[in-house]
Amino acid sequence: MVDIHAHLLPGIDDGAKNLQQALNMARLAVADGTRALVVTPHHLNGVYRNPADGVRGHCASLRAALRREGIDLAIFPGSECHLVPELPAALVAGSALTVADRGRAVLVELPVHHVPFGATEILEELIAMGLQPIIAHPERNAEVAASPDMLAEWVAMGCLGQITAQSCNGRFGPRVQQAAESMVRQGLVQIVASDAHRDSRRVPELSQGRVMLERWVGSAAACLMAEDFPRALVAGDPVETERLDNVRQPPRGAGIRGWLGRLRA
Ligand SMILES: [Fe+2]
Known part of the structure; x- marks a missing residue:
């Protein structure tokens, strides 16, 4: 598997506290079946600023430490x-990093509770720049979870949705899990990632979330979300979302609704 969202770089945000914890997290990721991972420290969130050059340097240091320790995990900067309104300019200036530094997709984070004014316009601006925004954990934003039409609009514009693996198995509570299931079944998310912050609790594991995805939309769809699509993003290749639409199993109840609809017609 490939994980495009993890706070593995030590000491620069609320993720790994030190190198030892980062190495522990990397070992957990490998043990869970992850082979490549994008390190994604917070940027421009009002607390942390992590400009691109610094992240590239920290990533190179961690990569060297992984090699020293014999941990077989490929890591990429992100x-x-x-x-925020200044994000497009930061990307143009090269001070904000795209996914795996490929210049193709950008992982964007919303506040926890609401959707900021002008969010759709900023996403449109990023798309006009030739970038594909990936909405990080929409299931954990209260306003989006309550109004998934907003996410549907962004996905229709060309954005991708990234669900958090631990949201799928109930780690963030039943409401978040329900929102996750609904978004996955409706085809509003295309990627699963760990958003790991620690070597316990919020760990870099994808497999348990993947099991839930298999239950909700089938193993072929889960494979695309945990393997093929994240791998394409890390390689800088396009994500062929129609492949997911082709294999995703229909939403629960669609058959009954369709059958009732035909009866009424
Ligand atoms: Fe995150």
Whole structure:
């Protein structure tokens, strides 16, 4: 598997506290079946600023430490960029990082409770720049979870949705899990990632979330979300979302609704 969202770089945001914890997290990721991972420190969220050059340097240091320790995990630089009006300019200036530094997709984060005014316009601006925004954990934003039409609009514009693995298995509570299931079944998310912050609790594990995805939309769809699509993003290749639409199993109840509809017609 490939994980495009993890706070593994030590000491620069609320993720790994030190190198030892970062190495522990890397070992957990490998043990869970992850082979490549994008390190995504917070950027522009009002607390942390992690400009691109610094992240590239920290990533190179951690890569060297992984090699020293014999941990077989490929890591790539990235960032979790807060969706703020200055983000497009920061990307143009090269001070904010795209996914795996490929210049193709950008992982964007919303506030926890609401959707900021002008969010859709910022996403449109990023798309006009030739970038594909990836909405980080929409299931954990209260306003989006209550109004998934907003996410549907962003996905229709060309954005991707990234669900958190631990949201799928109930780690963030039943409401978040329900929102996750609904978004996955409706085809509003295309990627699963760990958003790991620690070597216990919020760990870099994808497999348990993947099991839930298999239950909700089938193993072929879960494979695309945990393997093929994240791998494409890390390689800088396009994500062929129609492949997911082709294999995703229909939403629960669609068959009954369709059958009732035909009866009424
Ligand atoms: Fe994150």
